[in-house]
Amino acid sequence: MKKLARTFEIGPIRPPSEAYSLLIRATRNCPWNKCQFCHLYKNSKFELRSIKEILKDIETANIISENIKEFACKIGYTNKVEGAAATLCTQPQYDQCVRNISAWLWAGGESAFLQDSNTLIIKTPKLIQIITSLRNTFPSLNRITTYARSHTSSRKSSSELKELKDSGLDRIHTGLETGYDPLLAYMQKGSTAQQHIIGGRKVKEAGISLCEYVMPGLGGKRMSQEHARETARVLNEIDADYIRLRSLHVHQDMPLWAKLESGDFELQSEDEVVAEIGVFIDNLRVTSYIKSDHSINLLPEIEGKMPDDKEKCLEVINKYLSLPDEERLNFRVGRRIGYYGKLADLSDDYKHSKIDETIKHISPTEPHKIDKMILKLKDSFI
Ligand code: SF4
Incomplete structure (x- = not known):
């Protein structure tokens, strides 16, 4: 078991849907780093990692994975690593890498996620090299996904996005947050509604699955209605594969905290945010699958394929509000x-x-x- 101590670099976050993905850090931190509602990388400088470092991490991940399989055989799980992996991923004495690979193997070893916040900023040939190495090293992978800002995807050429798709990039997760331009500017998102639309459409046209994140509550009391309606309008133009809700929560490490303290930004009550989500969903004209799978959300039951499940989602909201x-x-x-x-x-x-x-x-x-x-x-x- 000594060999399991080898490590590779893992960044701080991944989307909720990538809980069982192999995590490979392609860049460090965020090249934008100005969003008012985000505290994640505020004291950290953005860095592109060298291709050598990333390929070495993939190799190390493979060694750890093989060691876990060997360990599984030794303790009697000859053709089935899941039991051993399930044991290891809960053991605090193993480092984050062993636990990540164990959880990934336990779930079937099928997906990988490239961290950190805007992987598309990497030059396309280098990114293809990383994706190809992942595909060659782990033939069990059937999904490679990553985060990208819409500002970056809107500037990537359609042919480059297509090349990325062909090399094995399956899904891009984008923080749209809102489609209301004054709110995008107030929150210093660094993208406009039009860039959201262009970036999202390009990703979809390249055949890459697209997941857009929306932040209920981001408009505060002042911009709630416009936030709900304009976000729906922008998403109607994109028709992403997935729309995920991740409600606003402000804490002291975020720049938005100062605006809250000064009274410039006023939080809505949780019930007002639920009503806002109702306005948002009511205005959607998409075929996306909507999910509310972040633990910060009040109503995880808001879930379904649009437009068929629209009424079902609105019923959850109305049921809560009528209590x-x-x-x-x-x-x-x-x-x-x-x-x-x-x-x-x-x-x-x-x-x-x-x-x-x-x-x-x-x-x-x-x-x-x-x-x-x-x-x-x-x-x-x-
Ligand atoms: S782009 Fe993403 S990671 Fe970067 S500051 Fe904004 S929300 Fe945070």
Whole structure:
């Protein structure tokens, strides 16, 4: 087991849908690094990693993977690495790389994700070399994905995007956040609605699957309605394969915190954000699959293929909004402490009464204390 100590570099994040992907860090940090709602790379300089370093990491990942398979045989999982990998990926004594590869093997070893925030910034021939090396080293891969800013994808030529697709790049995840230009400018996103549209369309036309992230709540009280409607308008022009919701949560490390403190930006209540998502979905005219799979979101049940499941998604929203005040509060607290995943969980009498007790205990006279507690709990989700 000594050989398992070899490591390769892993960046800080990946999309929720890449939880079981092999993580290969192609660049470090973010070349833009100005978005007001983002704290991830604020004190870190962007760096392109050398091709030599990246190919070495792929080789190391392969060695670790082979070692885990060898270990699986030794402990009796001759034709099945999943059991051994499942054991290893939960063991804190192994480093992040061993746990990542174990989780990846456990899930079948089928997907890889290139980190960090804007891989398309790498020159196309070099990126093709990385993707080709991954494909050759791990024939079990059937999906390679990465993050890209729409500012960058809108400037990449269609033929380069096609070359990337042909070399084995299957999906691009893009943080659209909003389609409302004044809000894009206020949040210093560094992209316009038109760049979102051009970048998204180019990616799709190249045959690469596209996942666009939307940030409910980003407009605050002032721009909520425009945010919802313009984001739907822009997405209607793109018709991405996936639309994923990731609600705004502001904490102290984000530049937006100062605007919040000064009163320039005013947060919506969670219920207002839910209503905003309703306006957004109602205005969508797409065939995308919509998901609400980030732990920060209040209603993970908002999910389905548009347009068929549009009414189903709106029903979830209306059902929540039509609950009595105390039931909505019970759900919000229950969701944040991990008791509830869906609205039907409210009918679990035991959990419901426990949450009611917690609410009474925390806030007999000051209801804002509950909101404070929820904000603190949400801090741990980002
Ligand atoms: S482009 Fe992405 S990673 Fe970079 S600052 Fe904006 S949100 Fe953060």
